[in-house]
Amino acid sequence: MATRGLKSGPGPATTTWRKLPAGIWVLGLVSMLMDVSSEMIHALLPVYLTVGLGASALAVGVIEGIAEATASVTKVFSGALSDRIGRRKELAAIGYGLAALTKPVFPLAPSIGWLIAARFIDRVGKGIRGAPRDALVADLAPEGLRGAAFGLRQSLDTFGAFLGPLAAIGLMWAFSNDFQSVFWIAVLPAALAFALILLAVREPPRPEGLRRVRNPLSRAELKLLGATYWLVLFVATLFTLARFSEAFLILRAEAAGLPLMLVPLVLVGMNAVYALSAWPVGAFSDRNGRIGLLAIGLALLILADLVLAFAEGLGGIAIGVLIWGLHMGFTQGLLAALVAEAVPAELRGTAFGVYHLITGVALLLASVIAGALWDVLGPEWTFGAGAILAAFAMSGLMPLSRATSRKKAG
Numbered sequence: 001m002a003t004r005g006l007k008s009g010p011g012p013a014t015t016t017w018r019k020l021p022a023g024i025w026v027l028g029l030v031s032m033l034m035d036v037s038s039e040m041i042h043a044l045l046p047v048y049l050t051v052g053l054g055a056s057a058l059a060v061g062v063i064e065g066i067a068e069a070t071a072s073v074t075k076v077f078s079g080a081l082s083d084r085i086g087r088r089k090e091l092a093a094i095g096y097g098l099a100a101l102t103k104p105v106f107p108l109a110p111s112i113g114w115l116i117a118a119r120f121i122d123r124v125g126k127g128i129r130g131a132p133r134d135a136l137v138a139d140l141a142p143e144g145l146r147g148a149a150f151g152l153r154q155s156l157d158t159f160g161a162f163l164g165p166l167a168a169i170g171l172m173w174a175f176s177n178d179f180q181s182v183f184w185i186a187v188l189p190a191a192l193a194f195a196l197i198l199l200a201v202r203e204p205p206r207p208e209g210l211r212r213v214r215n216p217l218s219r220a221e222l223k224l225l226g227a228t229y230w231l232v233l234f235v236a237t238l239f240t241l242a243r244f245s246e247a248f249l250i251l252r253a254e255a256a257g258l259p260l261m262l263v264p265l266v267l268v269g270m271n272a273v274y275a276l277s278a279w280p281v282g283a284f285s286d287r288n289g290r291i292g293l294l295a296i297g298l299a300l301l302i303l304a305d306l307v308l309a310f311a312e313g314l315g316g317i318a319i320g321v322l323i324w325g326l327h328m329g330f331t332q333g334l335l336a337a338l339v340a341e342a343v344p345a346e347l348r349g350t351a352f353g354v355y356h357l358i359t360g361v362a363l364l365l366a367s368v369i370a371g372a373l374w375d376v377l378g379p380e381w382t383f384g385a386g387a388i389l390a391a392f393a394m395s396g397l398m399p400l401s402r403a404t405s406r407k408k409a410g
Contacts, residue, residue, distance in 0.1 A: 023140045024149050026200045027133060028156030033193035034096060035157050038122070039164025039271070040186040041106050043264035044172070045115070046247040047254060048179050063116055070120055071360060074127025079135065079353025080216035083346060088136035089203040095129025096197050100190040107183035131352035138340035138348050139204055144286060146340055151282020151333040155275045158328075160189075162271035165264035172261050207345070216350040225351055228403045229342035233355055235294075235396035236335050240362035242301060242389035244370040244382075246270065249321055252308055252379050256317050269318065270325035277329025282337065290334045291401040297330030298390050298397075305387035309380040320383075338404070 078095070082088045102125065105118035134150075141149035168182055175181040213221060246267065253266045285293050300323055307320035336352075343351040366386075373381045 019142060019145055020149055020152060021140050021142070023201055023204075024137060024152060025156075026196065027137060027140075028153040030096065030193045030197045030201070031133075031153060031157035032160035032163075033189040033196065034099060035160030036164045036167065037103060037186045037188070037190035037193070038099075039161045039267060040168045040171075041103075041183055042247075043165035043168045043250070043267045044179055044182060045119075046250045047260060047263050063119060066116075066120070066364065071123035071127035071130065071356070073357055073360065074124050075131040075356035075360070076217075076350075076353035078128045079131025079349035079351070079356075082132040082135060082349035083213045083216040086206050086210075086212070087203060088132040088139065088349065089197070089201055091132040092129040092136060092201075093194070093197050095125045095127070095132075096190075096194045097125070098128060099125030100187075100194040101125075103187045103190045104184070106186070107180040127356075130356055131349050134336060134340075134352040135348040136201075136203065137336075139345070141340075147282040147285040147290065147334065147337045148279065149282070150336040150340070151279040151285075154282070154329075154333040154336075155279040158271045158275035158278060162268055162275055165267040165271070168264040169262065169268070172264075177261060211344075211346050213346050213350075216347060221347060221350065222354070225343050225347060225354075228400075229339065229351060231396070231400050231403050232335065232338045232342055233358055235393060235400050236355065236359050237362045238389065238393035238396060239298065239301075239331065239335075240359040241366050242305075242386045242393055243363075244366040244386060245363070246324075247367075248370055248374065248379075248382060249308070249324060251374070252383075253314070253317050253321070255379065256314050258314060258317075266321055270321050270328075273322050273325030274328040277326055278333050281330050282333040285334055285337065290338055291397055291404065293330055294334055295394065295397050297327045297334070298394050300324075300327035300330060301390040302387045305383040305390065309383035309387070342404075 078091050082091050099122050102118055102121040105114065105121070109115045109118055137149055137153055138146060164186075167185070171182040171185055172178075215221060249270065250263055250266045254260075254263055258265070281293055304320050304323035304327055307316060307323060311317050311320055339351055339355050340348060366389075369385070370382045373385060
């Protein structure tokens, strides 16, 4: 078996990278470049909104929640369309192209309204590419290596989210805190990502005998996704309600006294830990199962929330941010692998689309609630509520473990 083969030799990190197709690596590099661009902007946007344009924490929560929910709504339709036409790359390329095209709006925006519009259009591009890209990763990944494949893509994606804020720090220093100049530089990696997916990604041939899907969003087709998939979605939704926008990590550090120029260090630290952990955790899950690692991820989220709620001083905030990044590495790639394995191959795009839709709505609710708690009661209530919801999400792991075991046995 493929998973047993990983146990021999120099170790999982060495053996899996040689087994993963070039397309997985290229998709990871595309994600990395787009995240460099997006996070250069995202690392500065909450502070730019609150300090530069006078927005409240609640407004930041609403903007971030609407942006991510917009991407999630779009994903369900692009994922279903990729199942209907039997191709993924074209839709993914359109999504990356749209995101690259809208990046210049950020430095040109004169008001909050323009920034909301820019963030909205950028997230539409993310929504168009998200589900087809994830389905393409699942299509390209060899049997028994899906955890490693999603972990690698997530690690490269998050490495971009690490480089982006780091670049933002240097550029803010070089341009004397000129937000618009930094936003202009962010246009370049987005354009490179679009060129790379057009020229270097090849879609695998459609397997012979794979069923054609005429209406992926019909009740009959959604039923074929299966009970295990819906249980994965239930657990992921509870988890997302506990995991509001990382914008609140930035606001927490700024409120604790982090200088404006160094605010992007929050996302640098979080994403460094996330990037370093996602691939090894994914590869380990291929050999040893995913549910136990998900439980560790939820426990890490509870710990991060508690530290961020009650820590005094920047040292404690830094520890909480790093633990937050570690919990992301223990959960995001594993949830994607569970989705890919729970559904028929011809419905993977639809499965990822519905998954992103439901979790996106949950993120909208979580971000709005987090902002309201912050404004009315303070940051300790925002993070305390997240810890309670994460503990509640633990309740779904036992039935999910039984369902995935039955599916493997069947």
